[in-house]
Amino acid sequence: MRTQVCIIGGGPSGLLLSQLLHRAGIDTVVLERQSRDYVLSRIRAGVLEWGTVELLREAGVGARMDREGFVHTGTYLAARNRGFRIDFNELTGKKVMVYGQTEVTRDLYDARAAAEGTVIHGAEGVALHGLDTSSPYVTFTKDGTEHRIDCDFVAGCDGFHGPSRKAIPASVLREYERVYPFGWLGVLSETPPVSHELIYANHERGFALCSMRNANLSRYYVQCPLTDKVESWTDANFWDELKRRIPEEAAATLVTGPSIEKSIAPLRSFVAEPMRWGRLFLVGDAAHIVPPTGAKGLNLAASDVYYLYHGLVQNYQGDNEGIETYSQKALARVWKSERFSWSLTTMMHRFPDQSEFEQRMQEAELDYHESSEAAKKVLAENYVGLPY
Ligand code: APR
Ligand code: PHB
DSSP states (O other), X not given: OBOSEEEEOXXXXXXHHHHXXXXXXXXXXXXXXSOHHHHHTOOOOOEEEHHHHHHHHHTTOOHHHHHHOEEESEEXXXXXXXXXXXXXXXXXXXXXXXXXXXXXXXXXXXXXHHTTOEEEESOEEEEEEOTXXXXXXXXXXXXXXXXXXXXSXXXXXXXXXXXXXXXXXXXXXXXXXXXXXXXXXXXXXXXXXXXXXXXXXXXXXXXXXXXXXXXXXXXXXXXXXXXXXXXXXXXXXHHHHHHHHSOHHHHHXXXXXXXXXXXXXXXXXEEEEOSEETTEEEOGGGTEEOOGGGOOHHHHHHXXXXXXXXXXXXXXXXXXXXXXXXXXXXXXXXXXXXXXXXXXXXXXXXXXXXXXXXXXXXXXXXXXXXXXXXXXXXXXXXXXXXOO
């Protein structure tokens, strides 16, 4: 089999890149280890930067998002039982779209199927070869049969645990990581959201977040110790803890209900450099991870896709400037989003070994954001998404 771009990974990165390249007349094959249903069973964040919204529309997958998504012009931060609003529109002239990543992925799968795109599920033992030559190829097994795909380029969209990053020689690859000493316990419930906008709450018992998917599907999180097991959290315990951590006014109106999904996720900041080696390009979680506090995971994947898509189109038109500068351009934006996600995580969470001085610094940071338009503007421009 031969294709122009072999894409490893059928998550948001791989599917969006495949769909955009298809619309530019560039042939791709997507290799995904899991089934479509398994990929769509993953519950992930739900805030899209406007750059991501526009890229999804450019890919021809914006219709349901525009119908069912919620445009948000601000968010609330809360501490010491008091909330204050960050008005994105007033401060930056921009907004965000609340629309679940699962729905983005579903729309992308549907678009690839409608275009008869080649997405191979159940691809096992994917291995990358000849990346430092002009004839790279990928091998994999499906239903016990070995396959080989010859290609011009390989896009490693295979997430944090995939093979692509590991195909870069250890002598070349540099990795940077911070693991946070806590996790997020998340609950999805078929209940009306407690607020029309998100509430990020700093509390002495730990962080909490109130989010949503639609008018009758809410997403809530509480910070929890890394040693916690999800089965030790009853729904009742979760709701009680959430009510303790959000402002009383919100707690009083919170509609609780049975969890339809409940899970604990660890938090880490991670970046791998470079994001290109020979004919391999790393995209999305394969190259970087952010703590979910700033809702940057999917949005960073989108900006990587934007740079690579344009670089590959340019390359097939005879100009390789875009692919030559891909890693440098993508990393410049990645590191700024890593900074924002780390900074918001540090401001909003309780760290087990936090000193009294650090506690005072956190309180001062929150007071500064509540009282300074300049501080609000910095947070807003990072939250809605820095320019590509
Ligand atoms: N072979 C084939 N596919 C693989 C392999 C492999 N060896 N290893 C991983 N994959 C697939 C996974 O099954 C997954 O569907 O690659 C895909 C990677 O998707 P994601 O992990 O979702 O990463 P990405 O597409 O970059 O999207 C980033 O998704 O995980 C969230 O928080 C993250 O919002 C961010 C977004
Ligand atoms: C979510 O809705 O799952 C969500 C929203 C904002 C975040 C993280 C998660 O910062």
